[in-house]
Amino acid sequence: MTVPLWMYLAVAAALFSIGVFGVLSRRNAVAILMSVELMLNAVNINLVAFWRYSETSTDLLLNGYAFTAFVLIVAAAEAAVGLAIIITVYRNRRSVIPEHAATLKG
Amino acid sequence: MELNAISIGFAVFTIFTLGGGLGVVTTRNLFQGTIWLMLSLFGVAGYFVLLSAPFLAAVQILVYIGAIAILITFAVMLTRSVARIKSRYFRLLPSFVASLALFLILLFGITLPIFGGHLPEAAPEYVASTRDLGAALVDENGYVAPFLLASVLLTGAMIGAIFIAREDKAKGGGA
Numbered sequence: 001m002t003v004p005l006w007m008y009l010a011v012a013a014a015l016f017s018i019g020v021f022g023v024l025s026r027r028n029a030v031a032i033l034m035s036v037e038l039m040l041n042a043v044n045i046n047l048v049a050f051w052r053y054s055e056t057s058t059d060l061l062l063n064g065y066a067f068t069a070f071v072l073i074v075a076a077a078e079a080a081v082g083l084a085i086i087i088t089v090y091r092n093r094r095s096v097i098p099e100h101a102a103t104l105k106g
Numbered sequence: 107m108e109l110n111a112i113s114i115g116f117a118v119f120t121i122f123t124l125g126g127g128l129g130v131v132t133t134r135n136l137f138q139g140t141i142w143l144m145l146s147l148f149g150v151a152g153y154f155v156l157l158s159a160p161f162l163a164a165v166q167i168l169v170y171i172g173a174i175a176i177l178i179t180f181a182v183m184l185t186r187s188v189a190r191i192k193s194r195y196f197r198l199l200p201s202f203v204a205s206l207a208l209f210l211i212l213l214f215g216i217t218l219p220i221f222g223g224h225l226p227e228a229a230p231e232y233v234a235s236t237r238d239l240g241a242a243l244v245d246e247n248g249y250v251a252p253f254l255l256a257s258v259l260l261t262g263a264m265i266g267a268i269f270i271a272r273e274d275k276a277k278g279g280g281a
Contacts, residue, residue: 003116008153009216011120015127015146017209022131024201030136030181034143037174038127041150044162052157052233061234062242066249068162069239072169073256077263079174083181084271090185091273 008049016042029086029096033079040075044068115156122149136182144175161236 015038022035051064089101126146133139147170154163195201242248 002110002113003156006216006219007116008157010213011123011153013209013212013216014124015150017205017212018124018127018131020208021201021205024204025195025198026131027196028136030178030185031130031139033181034130034139034178037143037170037178038130038146041123041147041170044166045150045153048154048157048159048162052159053230062239062248065159065162065234065239066242066252068159069165070252070256072162072165073260076169076174077259079177080263080267081270083177084267086181087184087271096185 005049005053008045012042012045012049015039015045027097029089029098030083032098033082033086036082037075037079040071044071047071112156115152119149119152119156122146122152124149137179140175140179140182143178144171147171147175158233161239 019035019037019039019042022038023032026032026035047064047068051068054064086096090096093100095101123146126142126144126149129142130139130146133142147166151163151166151171154160154166243253244250
């Protein structure tokens with residue numbers, strides 16, 4: 001292992017910032033969902049890197065590893081439901097721009 | 107940091123991950139954006155290999171590139187309104203400034219412990235294997251409760267996605 005921990009964290013921070021930029025600036029809801037996936041992946045890099053570089057103690061041996069697996073599961077569920085909502089909104093409104101589905105806005 | 111297989115792999119996967127991410131947020135054609143997303147996710151899977159988590163790398167490729175990216179491709183094709191969106195971005199400058207500021211703050215927070223010497227430079231030799239993960243997932247002192255909750259969540263999400271996206275035969279007024 002020659003790559004120090006801060007390099008992984010820097011890459012993850014860059015990827016997270018790219019995702020934040022996409023969420024804030026894109027107009028298409030599918031593009032926003034893709035940026036959210038980027039942010040989730042940045043968090044996963046962080047979790048696995050901290051898990052790998054932390055001192056191993058016997059009772060906390062797999063916390064980071066298992067947590068990353070659960071983040072993956074939640075991301076899969078989020079993508080499925082999110083895309084279903086986007087397709088339904090598109091069917092009803094003929095639009096994938098989130099501002100066009102603002103009926104609940106006060 | 108000397109030049110060896112791990113550092114070369116790190117550089118290549120960094121190019122994949124960040125280049126793919128930039129492609130996702132800058133491309134006009136969302137279908138190409140999905141390809142960029144696959145490249146970025148592949149780079150993240152490479153990081154998992156470098157961090158000696160091969161099971162997570164396999165799951166990343168199977169779930170993200172195999173399932174989520176294909177799902178997004180279907181969503182892009184089913185919601186064909188790329189041509190109707192005149193501008194790719196809105197609030198371009200504020201979001202650029204905000205994300206750049208966030209990156210700089212995060213980078214400052216990451217590099218700050220270097221001067222104090224708190225972040226570990228080298229990883230410990232021992233690493234848990236996939237067999238350990240499998241045992242911990244069904245161990246009652248391990249992660250059996252989150253494991254069962256995750257299966258319930260996946261089932262609920264699957265049924266919910268089918269229910270939401272289903273074509274409504276008797277359309278009962280409005281949104």
